[in-house]
Amino acid sequence: MKKKTYDIEEEYPIEVKRLYLPFKTEVVCPSCKNKKEIDLNFDYLSYPILNKKESFYIYCNKCDIEFETLITLKLNITIE
Numbered sequence: 826m827k828k829k830t831y832d833i834e835e836e837y838p839i840e841v842k843r844l845y846l847p848f849k850t851e852v853v854c855p856s857c858k859n860k861k862e863i864d865l866n867f868d869y870l871s872y873p874i875l876n877k878k879e880s881f882y883i884y885c886n887k888c889d890i891e892f893e894t895l896i897t898l899k900l901n902i903t904i905e
């Protein structure tokens with residue numbers, strides 16, 4: 826059978842209180858331009874909704890503020 830991948834495109838709630846993922850990246854604090862790490866191995870997503878822009882808040886210890894970053898979780902399924 827030929828391998829086929831399907832994208833899930835509609836918004837769909839993931840009923841998981843703490844969803845950890847093997848993903849990390851850096852974002853820049855809008856105030857001090859300090860680089861902050863988002864590490865989803867430790868900073869979990871709580872009840873995320875697939876394909877929906879969601880606010881994710883990052884704390885900057887340098888300027889003592891929390892700033893917002895938008896995260897969209899997408900998923901696909903491969904049938905082999």
Ligand SMILES: [Zn+2]
Nearest residue numbers: 854857885888
């Ligand atoms: Zn800052």
